[in-house]
Amino acid sequence: MMWTLTTNKEWAHLRDQFDWVRDMDDVPQDAVHHAEGNVAVHTRMVTEALLQLEGYKQLPAQQQEIVWAAALLHDVEKRSTTVQEPDGSITSKGHSKKGALTARQILYTQVPTPFAIREQIVELVRFHGRPIWAIEKRDVARTIIETSLMVDTQLLALLATADALGRLCNDQADLLYRIDLFEALCQEHDCWGKPKAFQTPHAQFRYFQKPDGSPDFVPFDEFGSTVIMLCGLPGAGKDTYVQQHYKDWPVINLDQIRRQNRIAPTDKSGNGTVVQLAKEQAREHLRKKRHFVWNATNITRQMRSQLIELFVTYKAYVKTVYIEVPYNRLHVQNKGREAVVPQKAVDKLIAKLEVPAPWEGHEVVYAIKD
Structure with a gap:
């Protein structure tokens, strides 16, 4: 239809x-x-x-x-x-x-x-x-x-x-x-009516990471750990996705860090503390070249770019996964979470949502349930 x-x-x-x-x-x-x-x-x-x-x-x-x-x-x-x-x-x-x-x-x-x-x-x-x-x-x-x-x-x-x-x-x-x-x-540039083709996903990723890069340059693939960076609104199903695909991997879950430190999702000053604690956990995994999942909303490009910069500093392979469900289902699933985010807060996040671009990771996956 x-x-x-x-x-x-x-x-x-x-x-x-x-x-x-x-x-x-x-x-x-x-x-x-x-x-x-x-x-x-x-x-x-x-x-x-x-x-x-x-x-x-x-x-x-x-x-x-x-x-x-x-x-x-x-x-x-x-x-x-x-x-x-x-x-x-x-x-x-x-x-x-x-x-x-x-x-x-x-x-x-x-x-x-x-x-x-x-x-x-x-x-x-x-x-x-x-x-x-x-x-x-x-x-x-x-x-x-x-x-x-x-x-x-x-x-x-x-x-x-x-x-x-x-x-x-x-x-x-x-x-x-x-x-x-x-x-x-x-x-x-061979991109009229079609996306520019890069020789490898890493080549595309690096081109947008380096201001003076060439689209024809093919970098050598030498990675340490793999980082799964989840993106999605509260209630989209990020925790479920982890259980289905990465249940044996270490998970850095910002909601869990908030609960452990008794910081409310709406506490803007506390959010900075949560992110810093999460980054310290990430650095430990990165230094030891351990694969892990970063589980957070990550709804803006600015949020994601800061994390990607951290991950690639340790030569990590970054796989960005954007998760989405229909709007009515989003609120139903949010109400079923352990830490429910107020509906008005979710709607404010929707107004700021920037879906990841194809180059925001060595691999970008769109896990969509229309």
Whole structure:
């Protein structure tokens, strides 16, 4: 059965169905780049422009639904990021990144969406401006390669084209030219409509760990211990996963450390203590080259990157496992845990959730129960 955000795509119906669409009416845009009007006017024009693109018409029906949903959501968080600058101009810095988090939250909690489809939409929202700005990045090649691993670059270019056409501005021709350059760069790096292929998983991992790395370099695989780094919301089933796959391995469990030290999950000051105690246990395993499991939520890239840096310092092989269950099941399983996390706290974590990227480990596994 094909997934769709909504079967009725009439604008009036979209306003009635989604509060976040209604919010677009109240968000102004800078007249220099968006003379057409507010975010609602622009978004409507983008969805209409998308339907007219020949590349869109040639897509399979499911991919059409994915790109259309991304077009509707692409500026969803201009509502929270739009400000008037001292010079009178209107900006919305950070709306793409925040919009991606909101898109994930909507498609997980409000409109249940299969994981693979949801994450395509989320990344399209996250990177919808990248085809225009990629050429200005300090490391253009890395930018292009990273993008290809996160999202289909052909679909992204389609969305960016619709975004450029769905506005009134004097630089529209330049925007479209930049999108053509983006396609040429993707072709040059062999990642147009497909992820960049690395010769080994370690090569991919190392490329994103080393700022001056080459995608063609193949490092020698010399590892000490193997670290299984679990990621997932409270109630996702991380403990069950350990029992099913790694029951004989040592486990560093942050919830268990909290209980042992009588530190509540909501105690922000105590969380630092819990992490430091856990890292000391990890260092002991790493020094002795013992395999172990790190069992914690690890829902943000910043959290994971700090741990990965620690693990690879000891030449560990890092296997990142992201675990997810449907939203309604998540809360049921959370209530059955020994240490129940309040529902409001779980929902706050969902709003911050960043699913691991393919390079956040020598191996990245997505254990999803849709």
